[in-house]
Amino acid sequence: MPKDATAPGDVQFVTVHGKRRAFVKTGSGPVLLLLHGLACDRTTWDRVIPILAKKYTVIAPDLLGHGLSDKPRADYTLGGYANGMRDLLTILGIDKVTVVGHSFGGGVAMQFAYQFPERTQRLMLVSSGGLGSEVTPLIKLIQAPGWEGLMRVLTMPGIRHLETTTLRALSSRGGPLRKYTRDLHEAATIVESWRDRHTRFAVRHLVRAVIDWRGQIVTMSDRAYLSESMPMAVVWGRDDQVIPVRHSSNVAALAPNASVTVLPDSGHFPHRDHPEEFARLLDTFVSSSAPSVYNRAKFRRMLRRGTAEAPTTLVSADTA
Template sequence: MTQEYDVQFVTIHGHRRAYVKTGSGPVVLLLHGLGCDHTTWEPVIESLSRRYTVIAPDLLGHGQSDKPRADYSVGGYANGMRDLITVLGIDKVTVIGHSFGGGVAMQFAYQFPERTERLMLVSSGGLGPEVTPAIRAITTPGFHEVMGVLTLPGLRHLGVAGLRALSELPLKATHDFDEVAAVFDSFKDPRSRHAIRHVVRAVVDWRGQIVTMSDRAYLTEEMPMWVVWGRDDRVIPVRHASNAAMMAPKARVEVIPDAGHFPHKDHPYRFSRIVHDFIRTTEPATYSRARFRSLLKSGAQERTLHAVDAV
């Protein structure tokens, strides 16, 4: 059973943002995926907090944070995370992003390299076009109305119970259905449905993901970067981990067997060890404006161009 943590709140730009902050030491910023919240990290927060200051926010539009009509782009989320750590008096972080949160983490590292010590991507978006049809469906007309009917009390309870029962089956295809059940349950709030729809439309269309790091991957040359994936991921295919390796050859890639889209929940102790090894064996990135300018002027190296063609 995972431990629950006290949720704190801070208002930034008029919107209340929820977050968990615990532990001491170098700061680790944990960014959750689409439709989730900070609780997705609960299996690893305790072990990480023994060595690090852990900050796990609910992204705007998710969890206990406000769900306004607002900017739900990855750039907007990166700005929000910069503002949050600034308000908390934190200068630099190792940022770890899961799924959609991985896209936000990449954008944060791109926009604020001077605030980013390391970058870890966990079953991340932004590394290839493929994504489960269930997420693409959120962009379709009528999603809000149909989900409003499906999340009426009786149907919602039946649906959540059915998804959780399926997650107990020894099938790879239903491995992550307990998390799907939690996301489905959150859709009972019309504000959540609106927010999630805006988020998905910013990064996905009917053909798949439209936001990618491929054109800026060469900038990670100066940034320690690890990529972690579950071998049985049915939401974003594990081959995207190989895409990351081609786009950022200095990145380390670790694929965890018998894990789905949430490897930090499937194998929390192993995941915590991976994070610790990442921080222990790498030096924090040091931002140099001159070096960043040089990278921007030179553009992607030939190897990166070949990698983009292969994705």
């Protein structure tokens, strides 16, 4: 890490396999790894990091192709991202973490837990991909022919400023349309990031790896039984317009030992809409669950059997 990256909360950099990765590391205590969603970056967690850092070591990276991390021609699959997180944690001297993943980052979190169960203590999914096929058509359009050319036009300085100003103004409006406009401030931030052609390149390759015209390709349903021995929690915003909140109900069938919380008056970013409540939910989850202990023999038996050894009952904690 660079010598000037010493203050807690400052962005730090480390080079992994020749590619520079940006991250924030702050606080002390048990380690939380916070993984952002598609086209976002570590700043999506800005409202909860100061709260969590009072009790935990918080690591919030910019995934490859996002934020201040490099945006090369590279592996933008879930497995590639999981490997990158393992390597980052290894360099930082951290063996075990509670992984928290938002949206696409939820898919990365699930993949990390699957590939590296010996390093995963718990898993929290926030408005996560991988729990159903539906996703907003706006993300599907990223694959469409002509998207790159259209984005070059829409992110030109004058046009971009008009777009982002309008989106942010709409996001602050109340009334009956609030459920549809709530997340437009984050959409404006994404539009700002797309002025960089390297970012657009990375996002398009990422989308192609996990989504097709029918919706999400990657699902945890075929491997959900492996979560039987790992504490798991799910948090969703009731007004999510990106990934339907009904996907949270699939958890009962996929991982019946998981807790599920649906937050009212919240969209696709519940950790930004209700940072204190989100931090409380995460702290309660960590404090009330024993960390997963990897047992190779048990893991092998579950893989051979293809089902969980001892399914438990869903614990639902709907705060609505």
